[in-house]
Amino acid sequence: MYDRIREKLTILADAAKYDVSCSSSGGSRKNDNKGIGDSSNGICHTYTEDGRCVSLLKILLTNHCIYDCAFCVSRKSNDVKRAAFTVDEVVELTMSFYRRNYIEGLFLSSGIFKNADFTMERLVRIVKRLRTEERFNGYIHLKTIPGASQELLTEAGLYADRMSINLEMPTEAGLKLLAPEKSHEEVKKPLGFIQNTITQFKDEKKTGLIKSMPKFVPAGQSTQMVIGATPETDMEIMYSAAQYYKDFSLKRVYYSGYIPISHDTRMPVIGTQPPLLRENRLYQTDWLMRFYGFEVQELLNLKNPHLDTDMDPKLGWALRNLDQFPIDINTADYRMIMRVPGIGVGSARKITEARKFGRLRSDQLKKIGIAYNRAKHFIRCADSPYFINEPDAPQLKNTILAESSSKYLKVPQNQLSLF
The missing domain is CATH 3.20.20.70 (Aldolase class I)
Structure with a gap:
């Protein structure tokens, strides 16, 4: 049996x-x-x-x-x-x-x-x-x-x-x-x-x-x-x-x-x-x-019926809507902060709470836990330079993907299996 x-x-x-x-x-x-x-x-x-x-x-x-x-x-x-x-x-x-x-x-x-x-x-x-x-x-x-x-x-x-x-x-x-x-x-x-x-x-x-x-x-x-x-x-x-x-x-x-x-x-x-x-x-x-x-x-729409394979859909949306960026992290509403590549729901909530006590700088954003190397292309904070060269979407995409690739290249060979 x-x-x-x-x-x-x-x-x-x-x-x-x-x-x-x-x-x-x-x-x-x-x-x-x-x-x-x-x-x-x-x-x-x-x-x-x-x-x-x-x-x-x-x-x-x-x-x-x-x-x-x-x-x-x-x-x-x-x-x-x-x-x-x-x-x-x-x-x-x-x-x-x-x-x-x-x-x-x-x-x-x-x-x-x-x-x-x-x-x-x-x-x-x-x-x-x-x-x-x-x-x-x-x-x-x-x-x-x-x-x-x-x-x-x-x-x-x-x-x-x-x-x-x-x-x-x-x-x-x-x-x-x-x-x-x-x-x-x-x-x-x-x-x-x-x-x-x-x-x-x-x-x-x-x-x-x-x-x-x-x-x-x-x-x-x-x-x-x-x-x-x-x-x-x-x-x-x-x-x-x-x-x-x-x-x-x-x-x-x-x-x-x-x-x-x-x-x-x-x-x-x-x-x-x-x-x-x-x-x-x-x-x-x-x-x-x-x-x-x-x-x-x-x-996704008739103009963009397929998702990109080389980047996540949030980054894809942001690159198609660069006219909405960069946003001021100290004044933007919660909904727009969540739409920034590299900022999650929890981090967006922490940002809206933390800025009640003063204007946020880049080092504070890093401590909050956002993916700053990605988010920096789409935001302004208290210590951002006044004039920033704003690249077009293809150039920005290549820059972000290159930065992501270099991050993995720095990982020791015996740890690559983790990724």
């Missing part, structure tokens, strides 16, 4: 690795009544800033699937070894791994076998048993199955911290090319239902009429797009993401570089590695939209 469970775990954990949307935080479930586990600090399948690794048991319930999506390793026409866990097996694995301190939570997804409700009902049974019978208070991220009933989605939301459903391709045209049986409407319906239910629970809690209101998907929803499998531009990808953020209040959109797993003629030939640089630039753009106040149209 043990060997069979281990074989299933090998197959279904490997199949789950293609879903990158398990990296999550924001859970606030407390450990009450001497239960097991506590997700109060959120869970991430990654390393934290202080170097601590927090991990999830990341598995599929099954890799059997009724769909034949060309980009998916679990598609029904793919010749791979199949497996399926029982409800009892997933519950026992989760609790066993948690007690051994292997994991801090569960990420549970599944291929679709028989139909959507048949699959979703088993996912719900697992998380319900973990919460009610095992009193497990760790983080749970549960995949929403497209087409599942609203009753099952409602019950799932009472036990999961976060739910997500994959958009798959950024556009409907791309999805129809590689997964003609699916549609974005099937994704929008559960996203909209869960979002409305989250709002309803919050509104009812505010009234105070119900003394103890249960939590419903407290860490919100997310989605994932596969990048590079279809010919969308960066503009189309980010316009789609911006619309889903707006319509469904998503916590995150994940961008997964396409990994070649198929010889289907509809799929692109991109070698053996996913487009990691493009993926990184999309995440940087997403960050600017969510935390720096940028509108997607500012970063």
